[in-house]
Amino acid sequence: MAATRLWIKNPLAVFTANHHDASGGLVIEDSRIVELLGAAQQPAQPCQQTFDASAHVLLPGLINTHHHFYQTLTRAWAPVVNQPLFPWLKTLYPVWARLTPEKLALASKVALAELLLSGCTTAADHHYLFPGGLEQAIDVQVNAVRELGMRAMLSRGSMSLGEADGGLPPQHTVQSGEAILADSQRLIERYHERGDGAQIQIALAPCSPFSVTRDIMRASAEMAEQLDVRLHTHLAETLDEEDYCLRQFGLRTVDYLESVGWLGPRTWLAHGIHFNAEEIARLGAAGTGICHCPCSNMRLASGICPVHDLEAAGAPVGLGVDGSASNDASNMIIEARQALYIQRLRYGAEAITPERALGWATRGSARLLGRSDVGELAVGKQADLALFKLDDLRFSGSHDPLSALLLCGADRADRVMIGGSWRVVDGQIEGLDVAQLIADHSQAARQLVSG
Numbered sequence: 001m002a003a004t005r006l007w008i009k010n011p012l013a014v015f016t017a018n019h020h021d022a023s024g025g026l027v028i029e030d031s032r033i034v035e036l037l038g039a040a041q042q043p044a045q046p047c048q049q050t051f052d053a054s055a056h057v058l059l060p061g062l063i064n065t066h067h068h069f070y071q072t073l074t075r076a077w078a079p080v081v082n083q084p085l086f087p088w089l090k091t092l093y094p095v096w097a098r099l100t101p102e103k104l105a106l107a108s109k110v111a112l113a114e115l116l117l118s119g120c121t122t123a124a125d126h127h128y129l130f131p132g133g134l135e136q137a138i139d140v141q142v143n144a145v146r147e148l149g150m151r152a153m154l155s156r157g158s159m160s161l162g163e164a165d166g167g168l169p170p171q172h173t174v175q176s177g178e179a180i181l182a183d184s185q186r187l188i189e190r191y192h193e194r195g196d197g198a199q200i201q202i203a204l205a206p207c208s209p210f211s212v213t214r215d216i217m218r219a220s221a222e223m224a225e226q227l228d229v230r231l232h233t234h235l236a237e238t239l240d241e242e243d244y245c246l247r248q249f250g251l252r253t254v255d256y257l258e259s260v261g262w263l264g265p266r267t268w269l270a271h272g273i274h275f276n277a278e279e280i281a282r283l284g285a286a287g288t289g290i291c292h293c294p295c296s297n298m299r300l301a302s303g304i305c306p307v308h309d310l311e312a313a314g315a316p317v318g319l320g321v322d323g324s325a326s327n328d329a330s331n332m333i334i335e336a337r338q339a340l341y342i343q344r345l346r347y348g349a350e351a352i353t354p355e356r357a358l359g360w361a362t363r364g365s366a367r368l369l370g371r372s373d374v375g376e377l378a379v380g381k382q383a384d385l386a387l388f389k390l391d392d393l394r395f396s397g398s399h400d401p402l403s404a405l406l407l408c409g410a411d412r413a414d415r416v417m418i419g420g421s422w423r424v425v426d427g428q429i430e431g432l433d434v435a436q437l438i439a440d441h442s443q444a445a446r447q448l449v450s451g
């Protein structure tokens, strides 16, 4: 039986994230893109289905490379609204320690649904809380990802350095090195998919220099090498962290990273703000990826990531919403707008274009996750697409559709396709009762903060 071919026809505008022209649209067969069409070009073979995209701006599905799904339960919580990172964390740790599998399931579903509606098709999460009863946290997240039909890089986070040993988190939130490594290996063996079209992937992600031991950093790097998975952590987010590294290890953050065997192309780092020129050169030479998180960095007043210098040095750059309690949204298209604007403050309007910001959110992010099958529109890539309509009041009077998407503040996709299947149609997620989800999740959020 011949496969069904679908023509996404004549989009209003298209961003391919590469030099290819797809102004006539693209053809999808099963889960992949099989043809890109120039203006007025017809598909080479007959298509059984056609989707008229003349009212849509077409993008590769957006890719989020840093998040903490569970934090959707502590968004805009009054005690931390005006705090910078370290006091923000210290106030939140005891609340987060009460997380349960049921609450994590709801939080993950909310974060994923919100991302999906914003045009995101692949999401990375960094989960590092495993209090008693929540040992299966990543398994819970796998179920949520499958339910929504998205792709995810679930990074098995960890905290092993409690207050008693000079770390930041309370002692009852940390795990032993043995427990962390055993669970990491279990998760990779059970869930990590390889090759094109993978839905679930696992990475190893000790939380930050101030919450894990150097031993667990080294052991995670060794396991990642052995089992061929990626490494992720927070680095150089604030000057408090830099001071901590100097005091605790006698090293700056990048020296610390190198000392534990992490300075290489397998690693992607969240934030990457406080680097000097020499460190940027080393990160670039090593091919270490940087996930820029503009909303979170502004929200916590952490600083501005030197994105342009990092890319010039050779470091891949992607985007992350990082939250949800430091953003406090999970919206990838808004994140691209914020990246455009904060980077203009640092590098000027001419250097930072809407296409460049969208490139970080798509192809750049895919590189951070080590994926070559998503993040751009080209023959052979997965059919992961985000389509936005410009029929809202905010777009009225706009001229260039692609620029309008970011400049006028698009916040919701009209259609999203993942692996050839529509997951969002007319701005709604297929098969999800959003009102019920909000009710259940809000109740869980109230319970969590009230203890």
Ligand SMILES: [Zn+2]
Residues within 6 Å of the ligand: 066, 067, 068, 126, 234, 270, 322, 323
């Ligand atoms: Zn984070």
